[in-house]
Amino acid sequence: MRKYLPSNLAFRFHLHPEMCNACGRCLQIAPPGSLKIDAANFHPFQEACAIGSSLVLSTFGTEKVIHISLATHMTPVCDCFGFTGMPVLPDVGILGSNDIVAIDKAALDLTARLTLIEDNIPTSMEVHAKQGHPFQWLHGPLKNPYLTIQNFSYRK
Secondary structure, three states, rough: OOOOOOOOOOOOOOOOHHHHHOOOOOHHOOOOOOOOOOOOHHHHHHHHHHHHHHHHHHOOHHHHOOEEEOOOOOOOOOOOOOOOOOOOOOEEEEEEEHHHHHOOOOOOHHHHHOHHHHHHOOOOOOOOOOOOOOOHHHHOOOOOHHHHHHHHOOOO
């Protein structure tokens, strides 16, 4: 560590994994090979979203459920955060289906072809790499937006 950091900083470097959102910024400045971010660290949250949705939907008959997705004013974070910002993707419309996996996949597929509105990205975020889905551009290449629908199962 000393050969990469000035001597006055060599012992001030602290890792707080519980606060990590795996943005990858640390990998850009850390000594090569000193840190690793594993894609599996993102999977439990997305799996929990799928399980929770599956459990809720299992309490209703499939003939009594319809899903509507407003793929408009898409901001960088989930609307469950309680705040919003400028849209970072162009609107693709309003989608409807009786199949939650189909509607989520359609929304992801439609937005996969879009380019981020980079002028609207909050200053606390940045484009990591222009590879994969546009949400991966913002949230990092290891955060696969398709993982939730891949984990989803419910009775039909």
